[in-house]
Amino acid sequence: MSHTDREYDLVVWGATGVAGRFVSDHLTERYTADDLALALGGRDEGHLRDIATELKARTDGWEHIPVVVGDATEPATLRAIAEDTHVVCTTVGPYTEYGTPLVEACIEAGTDYCDLTGEVTWMRKTVDRYHDAAVDAGARIVHSCGYDSVPADIGTLLVQSFATEAFDAPCDLVRVYLEGGRGSVSGGTLASAAKLFEAASADPVARETLRDPYSLAPPGEREGVDTGEQHLPRRDPLRSDWTAPSPMAPVNERVIRRSNALLGYPWGRGFRCAEVVPTGDSVGGAAAAGSIAAALGIGTVALSAGPVREALQRFVFPDPGEGPSRDEAEQGYFTVRLLGQGTNAAGPFLVEGTVAADRDPGYGATAIMLGETAMCLVRDETDSALNGGVLTPASGIGYPLIERLRNAGMTLTVREAPDEP
CATH class of the missing domain: 3.40.50.720 (NAD(P)-binding Rossmann-like Domain)
Structure with a gap:
């Protein structure tokens, strides 16, 4: 302006x-x-x-x-x-x-x-x-x-821009991996999570928003090939790792899909995206993926239940306004890796992107x-x-x-x- x-x-x-x-x-x-x-x-x-x-x-x-x-x-x-x-x-x-x-x-x-x-x-x-x-x-x-949601959204743009320039074609699939990080969660962040589940428990539009992978797309464009975020442990299709659900996938995946729609579908209407947590390719990786999936499932159930949610807010969650100190934030870090898969006249190709910082991710x-x-x-x-x-x-x-x-x-x-x- x-x-x-x-x-x-x-x-x-x-x-x-x-x-x-x-x-x-x-x-x-x-x-x-x-x-x-x-x-x-x-x-x-x-x-x-x-x-x-x-x-x-x-x-x-x-x-x-x-x-x-x-x-x-x-x-x-x-x-x-x-x-x-x-x-x-x-x-x-x-x-x-x-x-x-x-x-x-x-x-x-x-x-x-x-x-x-x-x-x-x-x-x-x-x-x-x-x-x-x-x-x-x-x-x-x-x-x-x-x-939420710059590493996933801007990272996808970075991968797709490279693919279009280097291979003359966009990626049909971009997978976002929360590879590592150290940070803290404030009372305000947890209060926002509680409000999300509170809205979903009372509002049918909110419930539909969490069910529909394309709920942030423009009206009339809320359909596509993606079936929604991962909920169970799964072997990754682009790397050998086991993966667990990402707690941020319900937001980040929808933001990426809205970007594609608002930009006029430069990545195609058949574009797919997913965000997951890689846990390794061993038996231990499978077990870790299962543990993360179980913890997220329990947390979702807890926040979906009004009395439990209110008790957590009253007795467990820090108050809004509480969060890490400056020194604590500077000791944090995160790494988000992206893999994009596409096909051009010469055959399949794979693009790798990284978004990282040496600061607490949330602050x-x-x-x-x-x-x-x-x-x-x-x-x-x-x-x-x-x-x-x-x-x-x-x-x-x-x-x-x-x-x-x-x-x-x-x-x-x-x-x-x-x-x-």
């Missing part, structure tokens, strides 16, 4: 929360006030000013960081903020509870927006309710710009991914023909985000896969 009369380039909404604080840290460490007109947003003005003071003391080039105050229960305050900035970058979840008024405010103001939601049932609602309005307003509403690395997504929107750095709508990282921004993530220290590589991937 181009609004020369707006005071801010970017508002980090939820800067007093754990994720918002990490995003604010990243932006103020990487950029200066000469590069970026940044404001911190939230409900608590005093807490926001304390954070601004800490950021100014720890970084160079930030003599003044303004704060803006609003409340999700008071839509007029959100509209005023949206009207005063080019981009809103929000970390405030559960989005099912707090996200919709901000999306509405950004569309009304023609303001670009990005978040880190993994709440696929809420995303389905924004797709159905707001996509057309966002297109008309020229507002880019970009969901899932953190660990340190997510701050990089969300912050750099916001900067792509601020600078209008996209290779997408879509100038508005409810979008994904790959469809709404594309390759410029890959370059920004590389420049920010993340690893994104792609090559023809070796014979033994």
Whole structure:
């Protein structure tokens, strides 16, 4: 968007929360006030000013960081903020509870927006309710710009771009492997997971969203060859490993399929994708895959039962706002590997991609991914023909985000896969 009369380039909404604080840290460490007109947003003005003071003391080039105050229960305050900035970058979840008024405010103001939601049932609602309005307003509403779902979505774009250039054909199948990582889960993340299951227990549309592999595709396009995420241990079709279900597959696979649809099916209508956890090719690998599948099944049953879910939230889950320290986040890491399989006139081919970071995936690395997504929107750095709508990282921004993530220290590589991937 181009609004020369707006005071801010970017508002980090939820800067007093754990994720918002990490995003604010990243932006103020990487950029200066000469590069970026940044404001911190939230409900608590005093807490926001304390954070601004800490950021100014720890970084160079930030003599003044303004704060803006609003409340999700008071839509007029959100509209005023949206009207005063080019981009809103929000970390405030559960989005099912707090996200919709901000999306509405950004569309009304023609303001670009990005978040880190993994709440696929809420995303389905924004797709159905707001996509057309966002297109008309020229507002880019970009969901899932953190660990959900940048490595899977942008990684698939990286693999497909390489395949098209090197082999003159896209991959028919892309498999995403959560190969390794170390990180922590905050109270806000767990609260978002609980809201997802709460919605599914009460809302038939939410239940259908979790059943339909194409539930985030545009209306009229919600069908295809994929049958849904893996639920049981299984030998992988592209490598010798056993694999277990991925807890993130219900979100990431649907985001990838939406990207393909919004981009006009450059990967074909028969394109398939899957996300799994590799556990090795031995008997131990099979046992590990079974254990992961069983644990995910038990967790799903527990969160689906209202009394159990409420007890977990009250007595087990950390409170929203609790999460890793800065040092803990910097000690984390993750590696996501992708394999794409296709066929051209010369025969079958295989492409290998990697997305990795030396930060906690849910916080340190997510701050990089969300912050750099916001900067792509601020600078209008996209290779997408879509100038508005409810979008994904790959469809709404594309390759410029890959370059920004590389420049920010993340690893994104792609090559023809070796014979033994």
